[in-house]
Amino acid sequence: MTFDRNEIAGIADEHVLGLLEPAEAAEIEAEMERDAELKAAIAASRDRFLPLDAGVEPATVDETLWRKIEAALPAQQAAALLPSANDNLKDGWRLTALSALAATLLLAIGLGWSLMRVVEPVVIAVLINDAGEAQAVVEDFGNETATVRLLRDFDVPADKTIQVWTLPSREMGPMSLGLVDKVRSVRLHGPTLPAPRSEQLYEITLEQQGGSPTGRPTGPILAKGFAKPAH
Amino acid sequence: MLMSSRPDELDVALTACASGDRAALRLIFDREAGRLVAIAERIVRRRELAEEVVQEAFIRIWTHAHQYAPERGSARGWIYAIVRNRAINMLRDGRREHTVEEVETLRETEQADEIMAAWHRLDRESRLRDCLGALDETKRHGILMAYVGGYSHGEIAGRLRIPLGTAKSWIRRGLSALRECMA
Known part of the structure; x- marks a missing residue:
C-alpha cells in the first residue's frame, strides 16, 4: 500500500478505527514495524481514542474464561523464567505501595485515627484506584475481623456488590474478607487466615450480588493497596 | 487523563509476560x-463471541508481549488494540452466526444507544469529549460508529443514508479536525 507521507496521521486514525480493508490493515501492521513515523502516529491515535473504551461498563467475567486462556498458553520462546520477571512485577506493586504509604500517612496525621482506638488493628491498608486516589481503608485486626471504610460513594448497580479481598500469600491466592453492602463502613468477619503482614495486598472488587461465585476475584478491581503496620 | 497519571503497572506486567510469568x-x-x-461485545454483539475474542487476544498478548515498547503508546492502548483488532476481524470475516435480520435488529436497537453512551460517559474534563462535541453531528456519529461499534465505511454510509464516497470523506475530515483540536 502506498500513501503520501502527509497522510500518515489520517491512515493511522483509519487503521485504529478499523476502517481499512483487511488487506490494507495487514499491510499497515507490517509497515509500522519499519516506519517509525507511522508507528508513532498509530500509538498517538490509539491513546487519543482510548478513553472511549476505558470508560465502558465492565462485563462480569468468571474464572472459566481465565482457565480457557491459561490452558491455551504456549510456553514463552524466551521463557528463561528469570527471577527478574517477578521482581519487575513487584516493582510495579511497590509503586502502588508507596502511594498507599503516602496516603496512609496523610490519613493518619489528618485524622489522628489510630490514636483514638481502643483496640488497635494489626495493619492498615489504604486502597487506591488507578489514578492514585485513596478510595477505601481496610483495618485488619488479625482475629478474623477487619473493618473497611469506603472514602467515597461507589456507583454499585443493584445486582452487584463490593467484595473485600486480601492476598495472605501467593500460594493461598486471594481470600475473601467479606462484602460491603450499601454502607460506607462495615466490620467484616472473614475466614481464619495467617496473621496479616506488612505489605500484604488488600483490594476491593465489584462482584455479583452475594459475592464472587468462584471464591476468587472475578470483577473489576475498584481499588487496592498494601498494608502498613498500624503501630 | 486517568491512565497517564502514574507509572503504568500494565507496562511492567507485559515485560514480565514476555519472560514467561503467568501471574503477570x-x-x-x-x-x-x-x-x-x-x-468486544460492543463490536461483535454477542457475549460468547466477545469472550472468544478476549480469549484469543490474551494468547496474542502473551505471545507478543516482547514487542511492546513505550514508543507504541500506553500499555493499555496496546492491549486494547489487540482486542479491538480481533473483534473487528471476526466481524469482517462474517463469523457471527446471526442471520442478517437478527444482526440488523440487534445492532440498530441497542447499539445506537451504546455508541452515544460511550461519548457521553467520557470525563467532562476530557479533550476528546470536547473535540468530538465540536464536530458536526454526522461526522461525530460516523467516527463513533466506527470506533465504538466497529462499523465499516459501507455500513456507516447506509445508516447515515449518504453515498459511500461522502461517508469516507466526511469521516476523514472529521478525524483531521479531531487531531487538530486535540493537538
Missing part, C-alpha cells in the same frame, strides 16, 4: 478482562 498475565486479566469483554 493474570494481573492484566484481573484488571482489564471485564472491560475488554464489554468492548
Whole structure:
C-alpha cells in the first residue's frame, strides 16, 4: 500500500478505527514495524481514542474464561523464567505501595485515627484506584475481623456488590474478607487466615450480588493497596 | 487523563509476560478482562463471541508481549488494540452466526444507544469529549460508529443514508479536525 507521507496521521486514525480493508490493515501492521513515523502516529491515535473504551461498563467475567486462556498458553520462546520477571512485577506493586504509604500517612496525621482506638488493628491498608486516589481503608485486626471504610460513594448497580479481598500469600491466592453492602463502613468477619503482614495486598472488587461465585476475584478491581503496620 | 497519571503497572506486567510469568498475565486479566469483554461485545454483539475474542487476544498478548515498547503508546492502548483488532476481524470475516435480520435488529436497537453512551460517559474534563462535541453531528456519529461499534465505511454510509464516497470523506475530515483540536 502506498500513501503520501502527509497522510500518515489520517491512515493511522483509519487503521485504529478499523476502517481499512483487511488487506490494507495487514499491510499497515507490517509497515509500522519499519516506519517509525507511522508507528508513532498509530500509538498517538490509539491513546487519543482510548478513553472511549476505558470508560465502558465492565462485563462480569468468571474464572472459566481465565482457565480457557491459561490452558491455551504456549510456553514463552524466551521463557528463561528469570527471577527478574517477578521482581519487575513487584516493582510495579511497590509503586502502588508507596502511594498507599503516602496516603496512609496523610490519613493518619489528618485524622489522628489510630490514636483514638481502643483496640488497635494489626495493619492498615489504604486502597487506591488507578489514578492514585485513596478510595477505601481496610483495618485488619488479625482475629478474623477487619473493618473497611469506603472514602467515597461507589456507583454499585443493584445486582452487584463490593467484595473485600486480601492476598495472605501467593500460594493461598486471594481470600475473601467479606462484602460491603450499601454502607460506607462495615466490620467484616472473614475466614481464619495467617496473621496479616506488612505489605500484604488488600483490594476491593465489584462482584455479583452475594459475592464472587468462584471464591476468587472475578470483577473489576475498584481499588487496592498494601498494608502498613498500624503501630 | 486517568491512565497517564502514574507509572503504568500494565507496562511492567507485559515485560514480565514476555519472560514467561503467568501471574503477570493474570494481573492484566484481573484488571482489564471485564472491560475488554464489554468492548468486544460492543463490536461483535454477542457475549460468547466477545469472550472468544478476549480469549484469543490474551494468547496474542502473551505471545507478543516482547514487542511492546513505550514508543507504541500506553500499555493499555496496546492491549486494547489487540482486542479491538480481533473483534473487528471476526466481524469482517462474517463469523457471527446471526442471520442478517437478527444482526440488523440487534445492532440498530441497542447499539445506537451504546455508541452515544460511550461519548457521553467520557470525563467532562476530557479533550476528546470536547473535540468530538465540536464536530458536526454526522461526522461525530460516523467516527463513533466506527470506533465504538466497529462499523465499516459501507455500513456507516447506509445508516447515515449518504453515498459511500461522502461517508469516507466526511469521516476523514472529521478525524483531521479531531487531531487538530486535540493537538
